Amino acid sequence: MIKVTGLTKLYGERAAIDGLNFNVKKGELVGFLGPNGAGKTTTMRILTGFMAPSKGSVEIGGHDIFADPLAAKSKIGYLPETPPVYPDMKVSEYLKFVARLRGVHKDELTEKIDKAVERLDLKDVKSRLIQNLSKGFRQRVGLAQAIVSEPEVLILDEPTVGLDPTQVAHFRDLLKELKGKHTIILSTHILPEVQASCERLLIINQGRIVAEDSLASLSQKASKGKMRVMIRVKRAKEQYIESITNLSGVAAASFAGEELHLDCDGADQTLEALSSSVVESGMGLLEMKISTEQLEDIFLELTAKK
Amino acid sequence: MKQINVTLVIFFKELKAYFRSPLFYSLSFFYTALLSFQFLRSLTAFALASSNPMMAGQSKNIHQMVFMPHINMVYLIMLFLTPLITMRMFAEEKKERTMDLLLTAPISSTQIVMGKFLAAWLALSFLLLLAMLYPLSTGLIAEFDYAPVWGSYLGMFLLIGLNCSLGMLASSLTSSALFASFLGFLFMLSMLLIGALVGSFNHPFWSALAEQLAVVMHIQDFFNGTIELTGIVFMLSSILLFSFFAQRVVESSRWR
Numbered sequence: 001m002i003k004v005t006g007l008t009k010l011y012g013e014r015a016a017i018d019g020l021n022f023n024v025k026k027g028e029l030v031g032f033l034g035p036n037g038a039g040k041t042t043t044m045r046i047l048t049g050f051m052a053p054s055k056g057s058v059e060i061g062g063h064d065i066f067a068d069p070l071a072a073k074s075k076i077g078y079l080p081e082t083p084p085v086y087p088d089m090k091v092s093e094y095l096k097f098v099a100r101l102r103g104v105h106k107d108e109l110t111e112k113i114d115k116a117v118e119r120l121d122l123k124d125v126k127s128r129l130i131q132n133l134s135k136g137f138r139q140r141v142g143l144a145q146a147i148v149s150e151p152e153v154l155i156l157d158e159p160t161v162g163l164d165p166t167q168v169a170h171f172r173d174l175l176k177e178l179k180g181k182h183t184i185i186l187s188t189h190i191l192p193e194v195q196a197s198c199e200r201l202l203i204i205n206q207g208r209i210v211a212e213d214s215l216a217s218l219s220q221k222a223s224k225g226k227m228r229v230m231i232r233v234k235r236a237k238e239q240y241i242e243s244i245t246n247l248s249g250v251a252a253a254s255f256a257g258e259e260l261h262l263d264c265d266g267a268d269q270t271l272e273a274l275s276s277s278v279v280e281s282g283m284g285l286l287e288m289k290i291s292t293e294q295l296e297d298i299f300l301e302l303t304a305k306k
Numbered sequence: 307m308k309q310i311n312v313t314l315v316i317f318f319k320e321l322k323a324y325f326r327s328p329l330f331y332s333l334s335f336f337y338t339a340l341l342s343f344q345f346l347r348s349l350t351a352f353a354l355a356s357s358n359p360m361m362a363g364q365s366k367n368i369h370q371m372v373f374m375p376h377i378n379m380v381y382l383i384m385l386f387l388t389p390l391i392t393m394r395m396f397a398e399e400k401k402e403r404t405m406d407l408l409l410t411a412p413i414s415s416t417q418i419v420m421g422k423f424l425a426a427w428l429a430l431s432f433l434l435l436l437a438m439l440y441p442l443s444t445g446l447i448a449e450f451d452y453a454p455v456w457g458s459y460l461g462m463f464l465l466i467g468l469n470c471s472l473g474m475l476a477s478s479l480t481s482s483a484l485f486a487s488f489l490g491f492l493f494m495l496s497m498l499l500i501g502a503l504v505g506s507f508n509h510p511f512w513s514a515l516a517e518q519l520a521v522v523m524h525i526q527d528f529f530n531g532t533i534e535l536t537g538i539v540f541m542l543s544s545i546l547l548f549s550f551f552a553q554r555v556v557e558s559s560r561w562r
């Protein structure tokens with residue numbers, strides 16, 4: 001659906017992005033991940049035809065974004081970094097304008113606007129002026145604007161910025177709903193966001209793609225057969241550290257307050273032996289979980305400055 | 307069909323924005339107040355003069371005494387008012403980042419420029435229509451030749467269009483509305499002065515060129531009631547030229 005070849009954007013001498021290549025299949029949900037200044041926004045601006053690349057090409061649904069811009073753009077819904085709202089318009093009026101601009105037929109107008117309003121939970125502010133809305137609500141209006149014409153391709157630049165936790169959760173549900181029907185690229189530097197929803201990650205750093213894979217295989221690669229486990233107990237007893245470390249498959253273990261942190265190979269029998277040994281020690285097993293910091297580690301490792 | 311449709315979407319969005327902007331209303335108020343004041347004064351002066359038997363011999367006509375000062379006033383106020391109306395056309399879209407929306411929508415920059423230009427021209431023409439009420443209402447109480455009045459208003463209509471295209475060009479060049487209004491005013495003034503400037507060279511070629519380029523001269527023809535095709539063609543082609551420049555500037559923002 002989206003085909004990017006050799007995309008390069010130069011600002012003077014500096015390359016903001018440098019020879020990006022990737023494809024996104026129809027119905028896929030791809031997370032675009034990278035630190036500040038990595039080139040996420042630049043890439044998205046080129047994908048949507050807002051900006052021309054210095055080199056390379058972009059195809060949206062078979063149409064080149066610069067050779068055949070109108071056909072390509074009619075397939076795209078875009079949420080830029082700053083929601084592109086008119087302060088002097090009412091929310092419903094604004095959505096109507098965008099829908100008309102994107103060629104939604106008159107007969108479907110109300111239906112599609114109502115749907116977008118409902119999906120972003122904007123009913124209460126529907127007839128308010130956008131200039132009086134809070135930042136989070138503006139962001140939601142921006143999201144509603146991107147989906148109102150129900151485009152095949154959605155390009156969302158940091159969609160959850162400024163949203164409260166309820167709305168972030170709400171947005172994740174929305175993504176699940178949209179997944180499959182729409183092809184979605186979303187950029188972020190918030191890890192749980194992609195962890196929760198994206199099938200495939202593109203990690204970009206200093207204008208280059210440094211990793212491109214599914215989340216599962218990325219964490220497998222990064223962990224190299226290692227898994228960090230956290231065990232919370234009722235009574236920490238230092239003397240058991242040794243016997244736990246001696247279990248086969250366990251590398252290192254240490255207490256931090258009532259929490260036992262350890263690295264192991266992640267095999268099922270290791271985990272089983274581990275839990276029974278903790279139970280037998282009489283420390284009182286309260287909780288045992290696999291650390292979620294792993295993705296963060298991958299991210300840090302891949303985007304570390306060389 | 308679809309092409310025209312999206313242009314109209316832009317056109318109506320812009321038009322709505324004009325007619326709900328407080329700036330537009332305060333400017334209209336200021337404008338009508340000035341015009342009323344001036345028109346009433348010159349009309350009473352004319353009434354006095356024509357009722358005075360001493361002046362009967364040198365009877366001045368209503369055009370020179372009432373309508374010319376009126377249309378000159380319209381012309382002057384419009385010169386200051388147009389940049390204030392056109393300044394936000396692109397500058398504000400860039401500042402609010404709504405330009406991102408327009409440039410990524412399935413619409414060409416020509417359509418954006420056309421929709422915006424026509425809306426601005428129409429909004430200003432509405433003010434011109436207000437000004438027309440003065441001579442028209444005079445028509446109810448006195449009889450006179452309408453030709454120069456129509457000519458003047460046609461000339462003003464075209465001049466407003468030209469100034470709109472200049473103001474739009476200025477607005478496309480910056481993201482500061484304030485600077486756009488200043489630049490727009492400068493453009494409009496230079497366009498008016500260019501004829502005078504070139505004409506000051508004492509050379510037949512230059513003065514012939516000046517006559518063709520001078521907006522002032524074409525306008526003067528309109529004001530005198532002589533509507534010439536060259537004048538209309540000149541104004542319309544200038545409008546097209548500057549709108550084309552604006553379109554190029556908008557399009558070039560993609561390449562920076």
Ligand SMILES: Nc1ncnc2c1ncn2[C@@H]1O[C@H](COP(=O)(O)OP(=O)(O)OP(=O)(O)O)[C@@H](O)[C@H]1O
Pocket residue numbers: 011015016034035036037038039040041042043189
């Ligand atoms: N107009 C510009 N002129 C010069 N350099 C620019 C311009 N816009 C962006 N850059 C540079 O391009 C690089 C990529 O910027 P970009 O905005 O794409 O990053 P990003 O990944 O979106 O970052 P963030 O997470 O902060 O949003 C940065 O180094 C930035 O300084």
Ligand SMILES: [Mg+2]
Pocket residue numbers: 040041042081157
């Ligand atoms: Mg960004």
